[in-house]
Amino acid sequence: MALDLWPESTEEELHESFHEIMASSWDKILFYRIGNEFVSFIHLSIRVDYVEGTESSPTGYIEGVYVKPEFRRKGYSAKLVEAGRSRGRMVKKERLQANRFGHPFGQPC
Template sequence: MIIVKASESELIALVSLALKLWPDNTLEHLRAEYEELLYSERDIFYLAVIGDKVVGFIHMSLRYDYVEGSESSPVGYIEGIYVEEEYRNKGISRQLVEAGEQWSKSLGCVQVASDAELHNDGSQAFHKRIGYREVNRIVAFIKDI
């Protein structure tokens, strides 16, 4: 297994995995968004590749605005991470996160942050296993007027 920086040639494989993470999106929407982000200086995608198959990805960004619990700026941010189910629990996510942390560090970050939905116990447990600490919980509200 190798970790590589995503390029436009892997865009469809990347978007296909992202749709598994965020099934409420559309292929067209994510493809357009990710195609633009591939060339952003504030974002990077790394892919986990086994043979010729992309089995996971991480999307990292630099956030300059406030990040919950942060004490610095910019902060590297895990925008999304996904590994195909049959490849989980093999250290792939950890290696993707390490690549993202190194990228963040190379750009002057001293902290990396992430988030997880309140009901996503698996993601919360994963973050804690790889050394992240919980800094806040929120419940968001909205009202149509």
């Protein structure tokens, strides 16, 4: 799934990156599984650098979210985003930004 989301990366680069993310206290990967099949994931981070559209730091941030094509439009990414919001609240972040849209989730584009 990660190769589909980031096709410019190699499998080896993503493997190394995911290991670093899994060991990080600033980054998390959440997966959505149906039965034995992983159908979606989200990469969340806590950014301390400037994030466009925010006035405070640190900020909860969605680095990427992916849903397999055959499972899209069924609410799986929304469930992962909500899990990300919950994680942000746990670390006292009020906003969850996205790298693609540059605006807080839940607000108009």
